[in-house]
Amino acid sequence: MDVSVDRIARPWGTRTPYGRHEAWPVRVDTYLEAGVDPGLVQRWVQTASLLHSDGDAMDIAVVDGRMVGVRGRAQDRVNHGRLGPKDLFAWQANASPDRLTRPLARQDGRLAECGWDTAMERIVTRSRDLLRERGPGSIGFYTSGQLFLEEYYTLAVLARAGIGTNHLDGNTRLCTATAAEALKESFGCDGQPGSFDDIDDADVIALFGHNIAETQPVQWMRVLDRLEGGGPSELRLLCVDPRPTPVARRATVHLAPRGGTNVALLNALLHEIIRTDRVDHDYIEAHTVGYEELASQVQKCTPEWAAGICDLPAARIAEAAELLGSADRLLSTVLQGVYQSHQATAAAVQINNLHLIRGMLGRPGAGVLQMNGQPTAQNTRECGANGDLPGFRNWQNDDHVTDLARVWNVDPKTIPHYAPPTHAMQMFRYAEQGSIRMLWISGTNPAVSLPELSRIRSILEQERLFVVVQDLFLTETAQLADVVLPAATWGEKTGTFTNADRTVHLSDKAVDPPGEARPDLDILLDYATRMDFRDKDDGPLITWHDPESAFEAWKRCSAGRPCDYTGLTYDKLRGGSGIQWPCDEQASDGTPRLYTDGVDWAHPDLCESYGKDLATGAPDEAVDYRALNPDGRAVLKAAAYLPPHEEPTGEYPFQLVTGRTLYHFHTRTKTGRTPQLNAAAPDVWVEASVSDAAGLGLHEGDLVDVTTPRGTVRARLRVTDIRTGLLFLPFHYGYWDTGAGCGPGGDTPGRAANEATITDWDPASKQPLFKTGAAALHLAARADGHHAPAPTTTASAPARTGSVPATTGGRDALVTEATE
Amino acid sequence: MNGVALTLRALHHGEEHLADRLTTMAERHRTEHEVHHVATDLARWSREHAERLAETARERDADLAPAPDPDLAPDPDDPPARPTERRPEPGVLLLRDLRELHLAATENSLLWEMLAQVAQATDDDELLTLASACHPRTLRQMRWTNSMIKTLSPQILSSV
Numbered sequence: 011m012d013v014s015v016d017r018i019a020r021p022w023g024t025r026t027p028y029g030r031h032e033a034w035p036v037r038v039d040t041y042l043e044a045g046v047d048p049g050l051v052q053r054w055v056q057t058a059s060l061l062h063s064d065g066d067a068m069d070i071a072v073v074d075g076r077m078v079g080v081r082g083r084a085q086d087r088v089n090h091g092r093l094g095p096k097d098l099f100a101w102q103a104n105a106s107p108d109r110l111t112r113p114l115a116r117q118d119g120r121l122a123e124c125g126w127d128t129a130m131e132r133i134v135t136r137s138r139d140l141l142r143e144r145g146p147g148s149i150g151f152y153t154s155g156q157l158f159l160e161e162y163y164t165l166a167v168l169a170r171a172g173i174g175t176n177h178l179d180g181n182t183r184l185c186t187a188t189a190a191e192a193l194k195e196s197f198g199c200d201g202q203p204g205s206f207d208d209i210d211d212a213d214v215i216a217l218f219g220h221n222i223a224e225t226q227p228v229q230w231m232r233v234l235d236r237l238e239g240g241g242p243s244e245l246r247l248l249c250v251d252p253r254p255t256p257v258a259r260r261a262t263v264h265l266a267p268r269g270g271t272n273v274a275l276l277n278a279l280l281h282e283i284i285r286t287d288r289v290d291h292d293y294i295e296a297h298t299v300g301y302e303e304l305a306s307q308v309q310k311c312t313p314e315w316a317a318g319i320c321d322l323p324a325a326r327i328a329e330a331a332e333l334l335g336s337a338d339r340l341l342s343t344v345l346q347g348v349y350q351s352h353q354a355t356a357a358a359v360q361i362n363n364l365h366l367i368r369g370m371l372g373r374p375g376a377g378v379l380q381m382n383g384q385p386t387a388q389n390t391r392e393c394g395a396n397g398d399l400p401g402f403r404n405w406q407n408d409d410h411v412t413d414l415a416r417v418w419n420v421d422p423k424t425i426p427h428y429a430p431p432t433h434a435m436q437m438f439r440y441a442e443q444g445s446i447r448m449l450w451i452s453g454t455n456p457a458v459s460l461p462e463l464s465r466i467r468s469i470l471e472q473e474r475l476f477v478v479v480q481d482l483f484l485t486e487t488a489q490l491a492d493v494v495l496p497a498a499t500w501g502e503k504t505g506t507f508t509n510a511d512r513t514v515h516l517s518d519k520a521v522d523p524p525g526e527a528r529p530d531l532d533i534l535l536d537y538a539t540r541m542d543f544r545d546k547d548d549g550p551l552i553t554w555h556d557p558e559s560a561f562e563a564w565k566r567c568s569a570g571r572p573c574d575y576t577g578l579t580y581d582k583l584r585g586g587s588g589i590q591w592p593c594d595e596q597a598s599d600g601t602p603r604l605y606t607d608g609v610d611w612a613h614p615d616l617c618e619s620y621g622k623d624l625a626t627g628a629p630d631e632a633v634d635y636r637a638l639n640p641d642g643r644a645v646l647k648a649a650a651y652l653p654p655h656e657e658p659t660g661e662y663p664f665q666l667v668t669g670r671t672l673y674h675f676h677t678r679t680k681t682g683r684t685p686q687l688n689a690a691a692p693d694v695w696v697e698a699s700v701s702d703a704a705g706l707g708l709h710e711g712d713l714v715d716v717t718t719p720r721g722t723v724r725a726r727l728r729v730t731d732i733r734t735g736l737l738f739l740p741f742h743y744g745y746w747d748t749g750a751g752c753g754p755g756g757d758t759p760g761r762a763a764n765e766a767t768i769t770d771w772d773p774a775s776k777q778p779l780f781k782t783g784a785a786a787l788h789l790a791a792r793a794d795g796h797h798a799p800a801p802t803t804t805a806s807a808p809a810r811t812g813s814v815p816a817t818t819g820g821r822d823a824l825v826t827e828a829t830e
Numbered sequence: 831m832n833g834v835a836l837t838l839r840a841l842h843h844g845e846e847h848l849a850d851r852l853t854t855m856a857e858r859h860r861t862e863h864e865v866h867h868v869a870t871d872l873a874r875w876s877r878e879h880a881e882r883l884a885e886t887a888r889e890r891d892a893d894l895a896p897a898p899d900p901d902l903a904p905d906p907d908d909p910p911a912r913p914t915e916r917r918p919e920p921g922v923l924l925l926r927d928l929r930e931l932h933l934a935a936t937e938n939s940l941l942w943e944m945l946a947q948v949a950q951a952t953d954d955d956e957l958l959t960l961a962s963a964c965h966p967r968t969l970r971q972m973r974w975t976n977s978m979i980k981t982l983s984p985q986i987l988s989s990v
Contacts, residue, residue, distance in 0.1 A: 430981060440985055443920070443989075444989070445985050623973060623974065625868075626871075626872065627977070652871055655870065655871075770863060771863070773867075776864075
């Protein structure tokens with residue numbers, strides 16, 4: 011049956027209910043631009059979504075060398091044909107008239123078009139000068155969560171073994187660093203334990219700081235289909251989130267704790283699980299170390315104790331613990347409400363602990379999903395482009411470094427491993443101090459996405475810092491660059507990428523890139539050739555020349571490691587479903603769940619990390635880890651609650667968090683250029699609670715200033731059911747679509763949420779904390795008939811239903827949904 | 831005054847001294863954001879230690895003032911904190927401050943070791959509990975300063 015649905019107004023579409031342990035029905039979502047009949051489509055080209063970490067598989071419709079629409083892939087394990095609003099509409103941004111089509115180089119203070127040779131030679135000359143005069147530590151690379159696997163791997167090889175710098179990280183630092191760190195702390199190694207299929211079998215799903223309805227809308231469709239397909243007790247949700255998210259509205263128990271108190275809450279939940287003996291003692295005995303210490307750490311953390319810290323009723327905390335404790339198959343998912351909040355890793359680890367002490371791991375429905383934010387964040391992690399060594403190798407383990415050097419045919423000492431790989435925030439600090447003199451930024455927009463933007467702009471504007479930006483558009487960051495390289499994107503190049511549950515998808519080229527824009531891989535290979543990087547036998551360091559040969563090279567690097575790709579080929583990925591790694595000879599169809607029979611990669615000789623002190627971030631040494639965990643079990647790591655670093659004061663009485671909305675991705679470079687998505691959330695807003703608004707005499711649509719010691723954002727007010735005392739700003743908005751260029755100025759007030767955010771990061775994961783910090787709220791001008799430009803379909807829905815016009819997409823947002 | 835009282839006094843002084851040093855560090859290196867925030871968190875540990883030591887001393891009528899025995903306490907002539915802007919190389923100064931913190935924490939760690947040893951020798955469970963509760967955090971303070979030095983010094987020293 012085919013139905014036509016406005017997927018801006020109804021983002022999750024129609025329901026296909028199903029019961030527990032049943033297969034999720036197929037529903038194929040198709041959107042073609044007006045006037046294109048499905049019969050006229052000349053080619054359907056296989057790919058997956060590049061606008062969130064779900065990896066929704068789809069085909070791009072092509073007519074006369076032009077993209078004209080998309081259709082979900084029915085046979086894919088991730089989405090069973092469904093697509094989210096961004097998947098359905100954002101492909102249109104590829105054809106934006108303001109795509110970069112030629113390289114730009116700064117001349118007399120202005121960026122001017124130039125040829126590829128000129129641009130690349132400027133980069134190569136500067137690289138060579140810096141290597142000669144200041145050494146490899148003067149060059150840094152800051153990449154993305156949106157390139158392809160082949161590109162990250164090439165970047166990792168050229169940076170770590172070609173240049174020999176320790177300074178390579180991704181903007182995945184902002185979204186997924188804590189997920190990786192928490193997995194390393196608990197399981198010795200990165201790697202998502204669970205599978206999205208666990209949604210089919212769980213009877214309780216606990217979502218910690220994870221507004222899945224907006225960040226992975228297709229998996230929320232799956233949850234909704236389960237909720238509507240069975241009796242009331244078949245699936246119950248626990249939601250921990252200070253905002254009235256769609257998840258919170260459907261939850262059996264919803265907790266909205268005070269910001270920065272996740273560890274206190276989780277310790278109380280663990281206290282209750284242990285007190286009521288909902289503990290799998292056999293599992294703990296067989297598969298873990300550290301239980302005594304964990305039990306002792308949470309012994310005094312009663313719900314009453316946590317109630318005061320978290321500002322929650324103790325009875326609600328107890329109810330949440332009862333839900334977790336009574337689960338027969340528990341699935342937990344975790345995202346930015348934990349990862350970007352105070353004590354990020356410590357809190358994320360307690361969720362792993364919950365599963366370990368309950369023995370809820372490695373079985374259908376019983377698992378943990380430490381989620382990613384960005385589409386290809388998993389590959390940044392695997393390939394070593396994120397502040398780790400490729401293939402989850404351990405920088406502190408000389409055998410691992412030697413093995414990597416063998417794969418690359420270089421001397422082990424070529425690969426810097428005397429200290430942890432430098433994380434993004436530290437790279438910007440080095441650039442601020444002047445010890446990094448060249449920063450190559452690919453596929454990301456730090457002038458909008460990093461905290462405390464006035465500082466970031468001042469770093470990027472420095473005369474002494476040579477900034478290269480490789481992107482699709484003249485972003486706020488690109489405007490500050492010395493050289494800008496026009497890149498091809500999704501649909502215009504071929505490669506693979508891996509979603510948050512380890513599913514590898516092939517993304518084929520559908521159309522040519524605009525003008526002279528080139529795939530990121532080609533740009534990196536060109537740089538490597540011009541730099542003439544050599545291996546230890548004086549052969550070329552990089553021996554591949556196209557996506558498929560890069561993939562084959564990566565397979566050799568991944569061999570025998572947890573993220574083993576050796577059983578995958580482009581041919582195998584083409585035509586059918588995505589496949590979950592590890593995929594090797596033993597598991598040629600991939601691996602749905604890790605840790606089905608104990609923990610595989612925590613042994614001291616195998617593990618990616620020996621762990622860190624969760625309060626200070628100091629890495630543990632091999633000898634400590636060997637003593638603690640000689641047999642390579644899961645580590646139950648306890649953490650004490652610490653108060654947040656910035657608390658509200660008289661001057662700044664609110665807590666401020668930033669976050670995302672369903673309709674946008676990152677800094678809106680694509681979604682802001684997509685008519686349906688842009689219209690659904692066209693400008694920045696701020697959310698405050700009913701009582702806070704009333705207390706300040708403020709109303710829906712009033713123009714207000716959100717001020718912190720760092721800066722001010724001007725936005726219209728949306729009054730919602732958000733937690734009292736808390737303000738929320740979406741972080742997507744910058745300045746490219748204002749008159750101001752790359753920052754506030756002239757008639758343009760602060761519009762980017764990060765004008766106001768604090769520079770602080772989790773000491774263990776080094777993930778910046780966007781959900782901490784104090785702020786003031788003041789009236790700038792009355793609404794005068796305006797409403798906040800915030801969607802009504804999401805967590806930003808007004809407290810009073812019907813008080814503002816509903817978000818709709820109209821005819822332009824009609825999508826065909828086909829079910830059996 | 832007995833050895834326990836002497837050690838309590840020296841350690842109380844040492845923890846207060848370390849708390850002050852960490853706070854000074856946090857203020858002086860505000861632009862080193864991780865140092866700023868973690869030093870502030872770690873100063874809290876030392877203050878808690880000092881309070882617990884003071885409580886123990888009170889219960890035992892041990893006098894914590896005036897200044898402790900010079901043979902047991904950190905050097906009172908340690909240079910006072912000075913603001914960074916007067917120094918030419920903030921990175922080098924940061925490494926110096928981290929070294930001094932590390933040494934101050936090490937001094938405290940050795941005093942905790944002494945306290946734990948005498949507690950065992952005299953079968954003083956209360957004292958042993960105190961040392962067992964606090965000493966691990968002192969070791970974590972040392973590990974932090976050591977790891978910061980390890981991480982930062984390659985970049986700072988190769989670019990000076």
